[in-house]
Amino acid sequence: MDLKEEEILGDQIQSHWYYRAKAAALLRNLRGRVPEEILDVGAGSGFFSRSLLQQTDARRATCVDIGYREERDETCGDKPIAFRRAIGSSRADLVLAMDVIEHVEDDAGLIRAYSDLVSPGTRFVISVPAFNFLWSAHDVFLEHHRRYTLRTLEAAMHKAGLEVDWSHYYYASVFPIAAGLRLLERAKGPRAVKPQSQLRRHGTFVNGAFSALLAAERPMMRANRLFGLTVFAGGHKP
Numbered sequence: 001m002d003l004k005e006e007e008i009l010g011d012q013i014q015s016h017w018y019y020r021a022k023a024a025a026l027l028r029n030l031r032g033r034v035p036e037e038i039l040d041v042g043a044g045s046g047f048f049s050r051s052l053l054q055q056t057d058a059r060r061a062t063c064v065d066i067g068y069r070e071e072r073d074e075t076c077g078d079k080p081i082a083f084r085r086a087i088g089s090s091r092a093d094l095v096l097a098m099d100v101i102e103h104v105e106d107d108a109g110l111i112r113a114y115s116d117l118v119s120p121g122t123r124f125v126i127s128v129p130a131f132n133f134l135w136s137a138h139d140v141f142l143e144h145h146r147r148y149t150l151r152t153l154e155a156a157m158h159k160a161g162l163e164v165d166w167s168h169y170y171y172a173s174v175f176p177i178a179a180g181l182r183l184l185e186r187a188k189g190p191r192a193v194k195p196q197s198q199l200r201r202h203g204t205f206v207n208g209a210f211s212a213l214l215a216a217e218r219p220m221m222r223a224n225r226l227f228g229l230t231v232f233a234g235g236h237k238p
Helices: 003-012 017-030 047-055 107-115 137-141 150-159 172-187 204-223
Strands: 037-041 060-064 072-076 079-084 094-098 123-129 163-170 230-236
Touching: 017 047, 017 094, 017 123, 017 163, 017 204, 017 230, 037 047, 037 107, 047 060, 047 072, 047 079, 047 094, 094 107, 107 123, 107 150, 123 150, 150 163, 150 230, 163 204, 172 204
Parallel strands: 037 060, 037 094, 060 079, 094 123
Antiparallel strands: 072 079, 123 230, 163 230
16 A cells, blocks of 8 residues: 555545455455454555454454554554564465555565565465556556556566466456546646646545445456456465
């Protein structure tokens, strides 16, 4: 989760359709297999870890992000959640990398670095932005290196030593809107648009409408190998 987008959305993160839908997709992709301990890489505020701690019987989480000004320990409900700039080992049985690996040049190297810290059998869930043809000022603002397809994300996971268990696209229901806006931006030329996030604060109606669209999409998302704004993939350390 990008700290820059946290600053934009502020306390609206909890109600914003984009993050609510992604947290719901993450939970659905676990398919009832509740983790004992979560390692959340590039976690920002810990939004996704907090969501799982609140909605499942997961017992604890460690959030790692080089952007933290200081390390700290908190609780989510009565469950411990630690915030660290770096760690040397982990007992986690679920590693999250939600919109993280696109920020580094060596994406497979980043995945492998955390795979080396956990035990064989540990599950990984990774999400990344989809399709390079959707590259825009949004990606420049967030300092992305690339966008992905199912094939390129799976390749990065294999290179990192993981076995891929599943992958799919998500946000297909809002894809035409976002793709249209980004292609229109591109038509204006690179000098006409300054780098900026496309996420905006929204009112109850907009958040509700988009949330409903994505709720209808989620039961079918695992079968979507065609298009969407995000690539989701799950794997494990063999």
